[in-house]
Amino acid sequence: MLRSYLDFVRAVSLDRLGRVGVILVTTSFVSFMVMQVGMLLGVVTNAYVGLIVYLLFPVLFVLGLAIIPLAWYRQRKRTGKSIDELLEQSFGPEGVQGRAAGSRVFRTVAILTLANVLILGVASIKMLHFMDSAEFCGTACHSVMSPEWTTYQASPHAQVACVECHVGEGMGALVNSKLNGAWQMVSATFNLYERPIPTPVHQLRPARETCEKCHWPEKFYGSRLQTRTSYANDDQSTPRYTTLNLKIDPGAAGNSGVHWHVDPENEVRYASVDDRREEMIWVESRQPDGSVRRFVNTRLTVPDPEAEDLRTMDCVDCHNRATHIYEEPERAVDEQIRLGAINRELPYIRREAVKAVRGGYPSLEAAEQGIRAGLESFYRRSYPDKVSSWYDRIDQAVEAIVRIWARNIHPGMKIGWGAYPSFLGHSDTPGCFRCHNRDIRDAEGRWISDDCTLCHSILAYGESTPFAYLEPADEKARNRPMHEFLRDEFLTSIED
Ligand code: HEC
Ligand code: HEC
Numbered sequence: 001m002l003r004s005y006l007d008f009v010r011a012v013s014l015d016r017l018g019r020v021g022v023i024l025v026t027t028s029f030v031s032f033m034v035m036q037v038g039m040l041l042g043v044v045t046n047a048y049v050g051l052i053v054y055l056l057f058p059v060l061f062v063l064g065l066a067i068i069p070l071a072w073y074r075q076r077k078r079t080g081k082s083i084d085e086l087l088e089q090s091f092g093p094e095g096v097q098g099r100a101a102g103s104r105v106f107r108t109v110a111i112l113t114l115a116n117v118l119i120l121g122v123a124s125i126k127m128l129h130f131m132d133s134a135e136f137c138g139t140a141c142h143s144v145m146s147p148e149w150t151t152y153q154a155s156p157h158a159q160v161a162c163v164e165c166h167v168g169e170g171m172g173a174l175v176n177s178k179l180n181g182a183w184q185m186v187s188a189t190f191n192l193y194e195r196p197i198p199t200p201v202h203q204l205r206p207a208r209e210t211c212e213k214c215h216w217p218e219k220f221y222g223s224r225l226q227t228r229t230s231y232a233n234d235d236q237s238t239p240r241y242t243t244l245n246l247k248i249d250p251g252a253a254g255n256s257g258v259h260w261h262v263d264p265e266n267e268v269r270y271a272s273v274d275d276r277r278e279e280m281i282w283v284e285s286r287q288p289d290g291s292v293r294r295f296v297n298t299r300l301t302v303p304d305p306e307a308e309d310l311r312t313m314d315c316v317d318c319h320n321r322a323t324h325i326y327e328e329p330e331r332a333v334d335e336q337i338r339l340g341a342i343n344r345e346l347p348y349i350r351r352e353a354v355k356a357v358r359g360g361y362p363s364l365e366a367a368e369q370g371i372r373a374g375l376e377s378f379y380r381r382s383y384p385d386k387v388s389s390w391y392d393r394i395d396q397a398v399e400a401i402v403r404i405w406a407r408n409i410h411p412g413m414k415i416g417w418g419a420y421p422s423f424l425g426h427s428d429t430p431g432c433f434r435c436h437n438r439d440i441r442d443a444e445g446r447w448i449s450d451d452c453t454l455c456h457s458i459l460a461y462g463e464s465t466p467f468a469y470l471e472p473a474d475e476k477a478r479n480r481p482m483h484e485f486l487r488d489e490f491l492t493s494i495e496d
């Protein structure tokens with residue numbers, strides 16, 4: 001076995017070029033196998049290593065394979081000898097033995113070619129598979145994808161591969177994504193990409209091919225009770241509660257519901273002023289009888305956009321931050337207080353934490369120092385006699401605030417607060433109010449409802465208890481006509 005391999009090597013490496021080919025083939029093959037075992041055993045997990053194993057090694061392997069016959073060809077040309085003569089030259093003058101060795105060489109070539117085809121096949125399948133993994137997409141060009149990778153890992157989709165949303169089904173989508181990926185590699189290498197990466201993502205597949213493979217519009221979510229705890233900027237960081245009952249699906253009773261837009265029976269199309277999709281030119285809704293009702297923005301006089309800029313509403317028009325979820329500084333701090341990572345017993349901690357996390361730091365190290373310096377100097381200055389017993393809590397708060405900063409701010413990609421606002425609701429951006437507003441009207445002058453109870457009832461809004469407006473004892477609530485109305489509305493919706 002070894003003998004025939006050595007014979008083979010001797011035969012094919014006629015000259016220096018041939019030897020280079022043999023060395024390339026052998027080393028890349030051995031390295032590939034070693035790395036492959038390492039990756040199978042989980043010792044090697046780094047995306048760069050993956051890139052080398054699945055891209056570089058197979059390329060070197062093929063290159064080596066191509067060089068060997070080239071070297072033969074060159075040698076033949078140069079010496080004017082036939083293959084037999086060249087073999088004889090390699091294996092000495094004993095012609096017959098040389099012939100025997102020669103036929104062994106060709107048998108080996110045949111077997112190895114077969115093996116090579118198999119190895120390359122496996123390697124390329126492995127490579128495609130690896131390039132579809134979230135680790136690869138998220139970390140191969142680290143600084144570029146770091147914001148998306150960070151927010152992805154903290155999202156409900158942390159176990160869903162990037163390609164499930166970013167690459168649809170079928171061969172077309174696959175080829176498209178690989179071509180795109182090749183371009184992205186070039187632009188990452190030569191620094192040609194925009195920072196922050198622009199959104200919307202035009203290559204994003206229609207929701208039907210992505211989101212709807214796992215969630216389907218007909219699935220009934222009913223309504224969702226959601227309480228948000230926020231904290232005041234006073235010395236106690238007093239908690240405040242806002243509770244909504246979100247009406248997600250219409251249900252059989254024919255109530256209104258948010259997912260009405262994606263019910264297969266309905267279709268909403270719109271034309272927006274620009275790519276950000278924040279300002280609408282017109283909105284159309286297909287009626288059950290097939291006719292179309294068009295609402296036009298009465299405050300705009302812009303020409304109708306090109307047909308390709310029209311959009312049929314799908315999941316991502318509301319859930320544009322389904323995975324890459326960036327937080328608002330106030331909300332993020334509130335959440336860390338609620339979880340206990342920031343201790344409310346530190347006076348004014350809510351106010352100070354928001355101030356600290358909003359500071360414009362050029363890097364993570366600067367943020368760590370700045371946040372610590374900000375908090376420590378505030379407590380030293382304001383509570384000189386107590387601060388020494390609070391250092392543990394301050395440390396813990398600093399850690400939590402730095403975590404918030406690191407998740408949301410990415411100076412290398414020019415991502416600061418508010419770089420990627422959410423369309424869900426109407427806090428970060430007009431969101432739902434992009435269409436649900438009184439400037440956009442149909443021929444009869446009617447607008448798409450902006451009634452507060454169309455999408456949710458409000459059971460508390462910055463109150464001291466989560467269900468303030470349901471508590472008959474709450475004097476304040478009872479004296480507010482709107483909330484009285486909301487309460488009745490909520491009670492009847494529960495009875496339904
Ligand atoms: C559950 C679906 C989903 C998954 C999983 C997902 N994305 Fe996204 N991604 C989106 C949506 C939706 C957008 C925003 C699209 C829009 O507004 O047009 C987006 C936007 C982006 C953007 C543009 C910047 C931005 O935030 O708008 C990048 C880059 C990106 N994704 C990369 C990734 C990477 C890398 C992964 C895997 C680590 C990943 N995505 C996983 C749905 C997903
Ligand atoms: C490969 C399957 C898969 C795909 C594709 C997918 N999701 Fe999800 N989605 C999930 C899973 C799993 C969860 C988590 C459910 C849980 O935690 O209970 C989830 C959760 C959600 C949630 C609920 C988050 C919350 O607050 O609890 C929303 C909203 C959502 N997905 C929207 C989308 C949108 C929009 C898309 C398309 C851009 C999408 N999903 C694509 C599997 C998927």
Ligand code: HEC
Pocket residue numbers: 250255256257258260261268269270283284285293313317318423424425431432433434435436448449454455
């Ligand atoms: C692109 C425009 C557009 C956006 C953005 C939009 N809507 Fe709508 N919405 C419509 C149209 C059009 C109708 C139907 C109005 C009609 O026919 O009277 C509608 C109807 C509704 C209804 C009533 C459905 C029913 O069951 O009768 C609800 C609830 C609703 N939207 C909630 C929301 C919420 C919540 C958001 C934001 C997360 C939102 N919409 C964002 C265009 C939009």
Ligand code: HEC
Pocket residue numbers: 207211212215216217221224226246248258259261262313314315316317318319424425
């Ligand atoms: C008109 C805006 C809008 C559209 C379009 C939309 N959603 Fe939603 N969706 C919402 C809102 C608002 C909620 C409730 C948000 C919350 O719980 O914070 C929600 C909630 C959800 C939830 C979580 C339900 C739960 O009980 O936790 C999932 C999953 C979801 N949507 C998936 C989808 C998918 C998939 C599509 C596309 C087929 C879609 N949505 C289209 C606005 C929309």
Ligand code: HEC
Pocket residue numbers: 228242244246424425426427432433436449450451452453454455456458461
């Ligand atoms: C077209 C649908 C729609 C209409 C109309 C609407 N909202 Fe909302 N609103 C939402 C959705 C969806 C959310 C929740 C988004 C989320 O899950 O973060 C929300 C969230 C809120 C919140 C919580 C915000 C926070 O910071 O936590 C308040 C308060 C609120 N709405 C008040 C109102 C009031 C008052 C009106 C009437 C002037 C109104 N909404 C009209 C859809 C609507």
